[in-house]
Structure formats: C-alpha cells, structure tokens
Amino acid sequence: MRASTALLTDRYELTMIDAALRDGTGDRPCVFELFGRRLSGGRRFGVVAGTGRLLAALRDFRFDDDELAFLRDGKVVDAATLDWLAAYRFTGTITGYREGELYFPGSPVLTVESTFAEGVVLETLALSILNHDSAVATAAARMAVAAGDRPLAEMGSRRAGERSAVAAARAAYIAGFGATSNLEAGRTWGIPTMGTAAHAWTLLHETEEDAFRAQIAALGVETTLLVDTYDIRQGVETAVRVAGTGLGGVRIDSGDLPIVAAEVRVQLDELGATATRITVTSDLDEYAIAALAASPVDSYGVGTSVVTGSGTPTSGMVYKLVARQDADGAWVSVAKASTDKASKGGRKAAFRTLERGTATSEIIAISDGFEAVDTPDEHPGARPLQVRFVVDGEIDPAFEGPAGVEAARAHHAEVREELPVRALALSRSDPAIPTIYVDA
Amino acid sequence: MRASTALLTDRYELTMIDAALRDGTGDRPCVFELFGRRLSGGRRFGVVAGTGRLLAALRDFRFDDDELAFLRDGKVVDAATLDWLAAYRFTGTITGYREGELYFPGSPVLTVESTFAEGVVLETLALSILNHDSAVATAAARMAVAAGDRPLAEMGSRRAGERSAVAAARAAYIAGFGATSNLEAGRTWGIPTMGTAAHAWTLLHETEEDAFRAQIAALGVETTLLVDTYDIRQGVETAVRVAGTGLGGVRIDSGDLPIVAAEVRVQLDELGATATRITVTSDLDEYAIAALAASPVDSYGVGTSVVTGSGTPTSGMVYKLVARQDADGAWVSVAKASTDKASKGGRKAAFRTLERGTATSEIIAISDGFEAVDTPDEHPGARPLQVRFVVDGEIDPAFEGPAGVEAARAHHAEVREELPVRALALSRSDPAIPTIYVDA
Numbered sequence: 001m002r003a004s005t006a007l008l009t010d011r012y013e014l015t016m017i018d019a020a021l022r023d024g025t026g027d028r029p030c031v032f033e034l035f036g037r038r039l040s041g042g043r044r045f046g047v048v049a050g051t052g053r054l055l056a057a058l059r060d061f062r063f064d065d066d067e068l069a070f071l072r073d074g075k076v077v078d079a080a081t082l083d084w085l086a087a088y089r090f091t092g093t094i095t096g097y098r099e100g101e102l103y104f105p106g107s108p109v110l111t112v113e114s115t116f117a118e119g120v121v122l123e124t125l126a127l128s129i130l131n132h133d134s135a136v137a138t139a140a141a142r143m144a145v146a147a148g149d150r151p152l153a154e155m156g157s158r159r160a161g162e163r164s165a166v167a168a169a170r171a172a173y174i175a176g177f178g179a180t181s182n183l184e185a186g187r188t189w190g191i192p193t194m195g196t197a198a199h200a201w202t203l204l205h206e207t208e209e210d211a212f213r214a215q216i217a218a219l220g221v222e223t224t225l226l227v228d229t230y231d232i233r234q235g236v237e238t239a240v241r242v243a244g245t246g247l248g249g250v251r252i253d254s255g256d257l258p259i260v261a262a263e264v265r266v267q268l269d270e271l272g273a274t275a276t277r278i279t280v281t282s283d284l285d286e287y288a289i290a291a292l293a294a295s296p297v298d299s300y301g302v303g304t305s306v307v308t309g310s311g312t313p314t315s316g317m318v319y320k321l322v323a324r325q326d327a328d329g330a331w332v333s334v335a336k337a338s339t340d341k342a343s344k345g346g347r348k349a350a351f352r353t354l355e356r357g358t359a360t361s362e363i364i365a366i367s368d369g370f371e372a373v374d375t376p377d378e379h380p381g382a383r384p385l386q387v388r389f390v391v392d393g394e395i396d397p398a399f400e401g402p403a404g405v406e407a408a409r410a411h412h413a414e415v416r417e418e419l420p421v422r423a424l425a426l427s428r429s430d431p432a433i434p435t436i437y438v439d440a
Numbered sequence: 441m442r443a444s445t446a447l448l449t450d451r452y453e454l455t456m457i458d459a460a461l462r463d464g465t466g467d468r469p470c471v472f473e474l475f476g477r478r479l480s481g482g483r484r485f486g487v488v489a490g491t492g493r494l495l496a497a498l499r500d501f502r503f504d505d506d507e508l509a510f511l512r513d514g515k516v517v518d519a520a521t522l523d524w525l526a527a528y529r530f531t532g533t534i535t536g537y538r539e540g541e542l543y544f545p546g547s548p549v550l551t552v553e554s555t556f557a558e559g560v561v562l563e564t565l566a567l568s569i570l571n572h573d574s575a576v577a578t579a580a581a582r583m584a585v586a587a588g589d590r591p592l593a594e595m596g597s598r599r600a601g602e603r604s605a606v607a608a609a610r611a612a613y614i615a616g617f618g619a620t621s622n623l624e625a626g627r628t629w630g631i632p633t634m635g636t637a638a639h640a641w642t643l644l645h646e647t648e649e650d651a652f653r654a655q656i657a658a659l660g661v662e663t664t665l666l667v668d669t670y671d672i673r674q675g676v677e678t679a680v681r682v683a684g685t686g687l688g689g690v691r692i693d694s695g696d697l698p699i700v701a702a703e704v705r706v707q708l709d710e711l712g713a714t715a716t717r718i719t720v721t722s723d724l725d726e727y728a729i730a731a732l733a734a735s736p737v738d739s740y741g742v743g744t745s746v747v748t749g750s751g752t753p754t755s756g757m758v759y760k761l762v763a764r765q766d767a768d769g770a771w772v773s774v775a776k777a778s779t780d781k782a783s784k785g786g787r788k789a790a791f792r793t794l795e796r797g798t799a800t801s802e803i804i805a806i807s808d809g810f811e812a813v814d815t816p817d818e819h820p821g822a823r824p825l826q827v828r829f830v831v832d833g834e835i836d837p838a839f840e841g842p843a844g845v846e847a848a849r850a851h852h853a854e855v856r857e858e859l860p861v862r863a864l865a866l867s868r869s870d871p872a873i874p875t876i877y878v879d880a
Contacts, residue, residue, distance in 0.1 A: 003443070007624040008602045010595065012635030014623070019637070019658035025644050032640070057602070070627040116644050123638075127598035128605055155450065158567035159754040162448045162497070164601030165568055183454070184447040187510040195452030197459070198563075200472070200761035203774040204465050204556050218459035230777045304754055313748040314599040321640035334643040337670045 005057040010124045018077040026117035031323040034110035041312030042428025046103040049171040050133030052404040094390035100412030106435045108348040123319040135309035136171035144176030146289040151299040155181040156307035168307040174408045190402030202229040212242045224249035240271040249277035265296035331369025351382035359418045367440035445497040450564045458517040466557035471763040474550035481752030482868025486543040489611040490573030492844040531833035540852030544802045546875045548788040563759040575749035576611035584616030586729040591739040595621040596747035608747040614848045630842030642669040652682045664689035680711040689717035705736035771809030791822035799858045807880035
C-alpha cells in the first residue's frame with residue numbers, strides 16, 4: 001500500500017470540516033473551482049499539468065490509523081470528525097481541462113462537485129500539484145517553442161526537491177521535452193531517460209583520454225562525451241581521436257555557448273566527425289535557447305530553469321467555493337468580494353473559439369449550479385475544454401499512469417498548433433487571447 | 441517499508457558506475473564535496489537545511505527488485521552493475537555543516553568520503569534535498585530577521601509541490617518560523633501546526649455572522665476569524681459582536697496591509713477588543729514584512745514567497761569530486777578547469793573566525809586527501825564548522841527526525857546572533873563575510 005496523501009493538507013481544511021459537521025453545513029452540495037486569476041510571470045499562455053498525478057493522489061487520500069492518531073493526539077479535530085475522516089472516500093465528480101491543454105485567466109482548470117466537507121479537504125493537495133506542475137509545463141512549453149525542431153532533455157532534478165523533480169520531468173515531457181535524466185520519472189511515468197557522464201568521470205581518471213576510452217568501452221562510440229573538463233579544443237581533439245569519426249556526440253557545459261558551439265562544429269568537421277552531434281547544457285532557459293537558434297547545436301539539456309518554472313516557480317492558481325446549495329436546496333453563486341482578489345461565482349463551462357484553426361478567445365459560460373452547460377449559442381463550433389476525470393467517486397483510469405502522460409503530451413502538441421503567432425513571443429505580455437464571460 | 445529513494449537519481453550516475461566497475465576505477469577512494477560557488481540571489485548569507493532529510497533518504501536508498509527490474513528492462517546498466525546495485529549500502533563517511541548553520545561561497549556544506557561508485561550515486565539526491573531546503577531556509581531566515589519578535593507561520597503548501605511543501609515547512613521552521621499549516625510536516629517532523637478557516641467557510645454560510653458563530657462554537661472565542669470576505673470594517677464589527685471582546689484574533693488576507701491593519705487596530709480598540717490580535721497573510725515576503733514593522737500587526741502568515749525561496753527557488757549548490765587516490769593509492773586533488781565554473785580541488789576543513797562574538801570570516805583549509813585538519817595556526821579559536829553525520833556507513837541518529845529538527849532550529853538561532861549587522865539588510869549584496877582559503 002502506498003503512503004497516504006491525506007495529511008498533505010493545510011490544517012484549516014480539517015478545522016473547517018470539524019466546524020461544518022457540527023453546524024450541519026458539511027453536507028451542503030457545493031462547487032469548488034481551481035483557476036488562475038492571471039497568468040503569473042507575464043506569460044502569454046499557460047499549460048495545465050498535474051491532473052494525472054492528482055488522480056493518483058486521490059486514490060491514496062485516506063485517513064488510516066497513523067493519520068487519525070496524529071489528528072487525535074494533536075486535538076486537531078473532535079471525535080465525530082475523526083470518525084468521518086476514517087470513512088472518507090471522495091464520492092463527488094471532478095471535471096476539468098485535460099493535461100497539456102492551454103489555459104488563460106479565469107479558465108476553470110478543475111471543478112469539484114461534492115459536499116462541502118468532501119471537496120474542501122482536497123484544496124491544498126490539488127493546488128500543490130497543479131500549481132507546481134503547471135508552472136513547469138508552462139515554462140517548458142516556452143522552451144519547446146524556442147527550440148523548434150531540436151530535441152530538449154530535462155536534467156534539473158538536482159535543482160528541485162527530490163519528489164518535485166520527478167513531477168517536473170513529467171510536466172516538461174507533457175509540454176514538449178523529449179527525455180529526462182530522472183530515473184524515477186522513467187519508472188513511474190514511462191518517460192525516456194538519458195545521460196552519460198559528469199565531470200567527476202573525467203576527474204576520476206588520470207587523463208581525459210583514459211576517461212573517454214573507458215566510457216566508450218562501456219557505452220560504445222555512439223555515446224556523448226563531455227569535453228569541457230579541462231580545455232574544450234583539446235577535449236574535442238581527444239574525443240575524436242579516441243572514438244573515431246563515428247563519435248555520437250559531444251556535450252558542452254560551460255563557456256559562451258554561441259561562440260564555443262560554432263568553434264566546436266568547425267573543429268569536428270575538420271576532424272571528419274561531421275555527423276557528431278553537439279549538445280549544450282549550461283544554464284539554459286528559453287531566452288538562451290532562442291539565442292542559440294542560429295548556432296550549430298543539435299540538442300539542448302535544460303536544468304534549473306525548467307524545474308523552477310523559469311522565474312515563475314508556481315502558477316498561483318486558487319481553489320474557491322463558487323456555488324453551494326442553501327438550506328432549502330436552492331443553488332447560490334458565491335464569491336469573495338475583496339477588491340484585489342475578487343472572483344466570479346457560479347459554475348463555469350469553458351470553450352475555445354477558433355478561426356481557421358487559430359484560437360481567438362476563451363469563452364466561459366456561468367451558471368448557478370450543477371447542471372451541464374451547452375456550447376453558447378453565440379459561439380457555435382467553439383471547442384469544449386472540459387472532460388470528466390471522476391464521476392461519483394469513480395476515477396477514469398484513462399487519465400492516469402504512463403498512458404495518461406502520453407495522451408497529455410499528444411494533446412498538448414495538438415493544441416499548441418492553435419496558438420496565435422503572438423503567443424509564441426517570449427517577452428512578458430498580456431494573455432494571447434481574451435477571456436470572455438457569458439451567461440449560460 | 442518506506443519507498444526506495446534510489447531512483448531519485450540522474451541516469452548518468454548509474455552509467456558512470458557501470459563504466460567505472462568495468463575499468464576498475466569504481467573502487468578508488470574519493471572525496472566528493474557539496475558546496476555553492478556563490479550565494480544565489482545576492483544573499484548576504486545562506487542557511488543550510490535538508491541534511492536530516494538526506495540522512496533519512498540514505499536509509500531508504502536501496503535497489504530492490506522493482507528498481508533493479510526497471511534498470512534491467514531499460515538496459516540502463518549491465519548485469520554486473522545490477523548485482524553491485526542490489527548489494528549497495530553506503531559504507532563511507534559523511535561530514536558537513538549542521539542544519540541551521542550559516543554558509544558562504546565555498547563552504548564545504550557536505551563532504552562524502554567513499555569509493556567513487558558509492559559516493560557518485562548520491563549526487564543527485566543530496567543536491568535535490570539540500571538545494572531546495574537551503575533555498576527555503578535562507579529566504580525564511582531573511583523573513584525572520586524582518587519580522588523581529590513577531591511570530592511567523594508558514595502556509596505556502598499550495599504553492600509548492602506536495603512533498604516539497606512538507607520539506608519547506610521543515611526548512612522554514614529551522615530558520616525561525618514558529619509554525620506551519622502543513623499537517624504532514626506536523627506528523628513527520630513534529631512542527632507545530634496552525635490554521636482556522638478560509639474564505640470558503642464564510643461563503644458556505646448564508647451570512648458572515650453565521651460563519652463566525654459556527655466557528656466559535658467549534659473552536660471557542662480564542663480562535664482567529666477571517667474578516668475580509670466581504671467588507672473588512674463590517675467583518676470586524678460582526679466578529680467582535682459575535683465573539684465578544686475576548687476574541688483571539690482577526691486575519692486579514694487582502695488589501696493595502698499597512699493602511700488596513702492600522703484601521704482594524706483602531707476599530708478593535710474602539711470596540712473594546714484591545715487584546716485581539718491581528719494576523720496578516722496576503723502575499724507577504726521579507727520586504728512586505730519589513731514594511732509592516734511600524735504597523736500594529738501581531739503575527740505574519742507567509743505563503744508563496746517562503747516556499748519558493750523568495751525569488752531564489754534553488755540554492756545552486758554543486759557536488760564535485762575534489763580528491764581521489766591514483767592507481768598507486770596516493771591522494772590527488774582534482775578540479776574542473778572551465779573558466780566560468782572552476783572549483784578548488786582538495787579536501788576542505790572549515791572554520792569561522794569571530795571577533796567579540798561576531799563572525800568575521802569563513803576559513804577553508806585545503807588538504808590533499810582524507811586526513812583530518814586542525815584549526816589553522818594563524819586563526820586560533822576559530823569555530824570548527826563540520827560535524828560527522830555518517831561514519832563508516834553508520835548514520836548518527838542525533839541528526840534525524842523531530843529531535844534533529846529541534847536541534848537545527850536551536851543551532852540556527854544561536855549562530856544567527858553571530859551575523860554582523862550588514863548581513864541583516866535585505867538588499868542584494870556580496871556575502872557578509874569573506875571566504876579565505878588557507879593550506880592545511
């Protein structure tokens with residue numbers, strides 16, 4: 001049995017359940033919505049990621065003896081609430097944007113329909129996962145735009161918490177990266193893994209030549225040799241001398257990359273290693289990748305910037321109660337009124353309008369309560385953006401595991417083609433398309 | 441049995457082991473060092489955190505059937521390496537800075553002495569944990585400086601990956617925060633947890649008054665009421681009317697905090713609730729906290745900025761081979777020569793010089809190999825900074841679990857007093873004290 005995820009939660013979620021079970025409001029049917037008020041970091045589009053991980057976490061969201069003992073000993077909730085938590089199983093419905101889908105301000109990325117108590121307890125976990133993973137996916141998508149047809153590998157595990165690193169590899173893959181250095185991401189999510197050697201490998205040996213020879217003995221001449229431990233020019237010369245002109249690739253992890261890459265390409269060609277690829281891996285982000293577009297680079301390895309969201313490490317999405325039934329069973333739209341954090345009450349249905357295949361707006365139709373909403377009459381042909389992940393507590397397995405990741409990656413590749421050209425620029429800007437609210 | 445941590449690793453660590461076992465260099469005695477070339481983000485000091493988590497992860501670092509099957513099926517390593525991994529148990533020695541200790545550029549935060557193969561495989565995991573946790577602790581320490589005697593609570597779980605959130609709560613607590621909203625951090629690390637209610641609680645009810653009454657019925661008048669769902673002035677009035685003047689506290693989560701806090705304080709005093717505390721929680725970072733120093737605020741709740749390292753989400757530390765034995769068993773200092781990433785070879789011993797209790801420099805004495813290094817003659821009385829976490833594979837339990845966290849927190853509180861005044865300013869700058877290298 002996997003570890004319970006139930007305590008990956010803010011204490012106030014349980015405190016509210018405690019009070020709600022006491023005053024009878026805990027059973028009120030409610031609609032919670034997870035959305036971003038804006039796109040953090042001046043992004044022109046966002047990319048949804050994490051939903052498949054959330055579904056896995058939902059399967060493990062249970063209060064077993066250990067969790068209950070902690071809550072009892074700490075007097076976090078009373079005995080009646082402990083009983084309720086012990087029996088907890090999410091029985092509601094969760095709809096939302098597919099993983100890999102684009103999102104914009106106000107997009108209802110996730111909608112949770114359940115009683116108040118069942119839904120509120122998922123707030124922290126849902127936000128932790130989607131805020132982190134979407135920030136990484138959004139940054140990764142910008143890098144994929146900058147890289148064009150050249151492959152990208154994620155290798156930032158060492159610059160992220162050890163479990164977030166696995167999630168980051170997954171999010172980057174959904175958003176267009178082709179591989180990761182992270183083995184757990186390979187095992188858990190089926191993502192291709194890559195990697196050959198670090199500087200320590202060269203330093204372990206008496207000479208760089210010894211190190212290259214040993215690596216080729218183990219991995220063959222198709223391997224990639226790291227050539228910048230001492231002097232790059234000498235390293236390239238040694239690499240080709242040892243491996244022959246069939247050497248698979250060289251990796252450069254330091255220096256002024258446009259200049260160095262050009263010099264290395266000339267040198268490789270002069271040595272006859274015309275098919276040997278050049279991989280660069282030094283402090284790349286989407287801007288550095290864009291600056292290398294005209295350089296003879298064959299692939300990119302990206303570390304820190306992708307796993308930290310390239311300046312925007314969290315997406316800033318929130319999870320809000322937007323509708324509830326009143327004491328008489330009638331639906332009421334609700335929203336916080338504070339001026340700087342106001343949000344729109346009501347259940348949302350979301351659609352994207354397209355003109356000749358290019359996205360033109362995000363249409364959000366607002367209703368009071370649970371009922372399904374059709375494509376608005378004034379926007380015929382707009383693409384519905386929401387799917388059902390969980391129906392009456394039953395999780396749809398199509399969105400889980402490695403298959404879910406592959407589906408998300410394919411979906412992202414498809415919808416990225418819908419982005420207008422102005423969405424592909426890297427500078428800070430307003431969202432690429434407007435969000436338009438309509439009455440359902 | 442807890443989940444294995446062995447695949448939280450970059451593939452190239454295993455590829456290098458594969459090649460090293462083949463050419464006989466895998467058994468070479470080596471010294472690896474984890475350190476930062478600089479303090480990311482223009483910080484004036486860094487705070488070490490994560491070591492206790494790394495020791496826990498080291499206990500679970502084993503290649504069981506599942507891990508081996510993945511590596512075999514993916515042809516990551518050969519059969520001989522699989523056998524070696526199956527038997528893997530770290531038998532070396534790990535020394536380093538205590539958790540909570542200050543660090544500066546070049547400080548040998550962690551030193552791993554082992555064979556090449558045993559030590560290289562820990563690189564990614566050690567960096568993931570220490571880079572993340574130290575970034576959070578460093579940001580948290582700056583917030584603690586800004587907050588002075590006012591208590592700080594960490595409540596950023598929703599803005600971090602769900603497991604990194606637990607680590608962030610732990611790191612913030614070590615660096616001076618007093619509590620966290622994260623229940624798993626309470627269970628795993630013994631950190632005090634806090635939290636009462638969100639805006640959803642108020643929106644769930646017909647009126648704000650209903651919500652306040654229900655909360656007080658469950659939690660008593662000592663609770664903290666969130667007063668900004670609709671109109672703050674009305675919220676405060678309702679809160680005191682419902683709870684009486686013995687109301688524990690009010691929480692403000694929006695608005696121009698210096699102005700709003702002052703108005704709320706006047707209103708509370710006019711209503712007779714002179715002992716009711718004011719907690720603010722809206723988008724705080726160290727600068728916002730400093731700007732509230734003269735405002736009538738009693739405590740701070742910090743979210744996004746602390747869990748994301750306040751602009752510096754990773755510490756940028758590296759893990760480098762700095763010394764190894766050659767084929768004849770003689771120690772050799774090694775270092776990468778690339779100009780922009782050059783590092784200093786050799787085993788390091790670290791000391792901090794103090795004048796009248798104030799830190800004046802970081803002294804790093806460099807030797808070739810394993811042997812212990814005494815306090816340099818020219819710096820008598822300098823404080824040794826390294827302790828032994830693991831000796832010949834035996835982990836010292838004093839640094840683990842909740843007791844390790846409390847010890848780290850106490851140690852940080854002590855050494856923070858050694859910081860010179862110029863270290864306490866929040867603006868970007870050079871490190872507060874110089875790093876001085878000497879020969880051992």
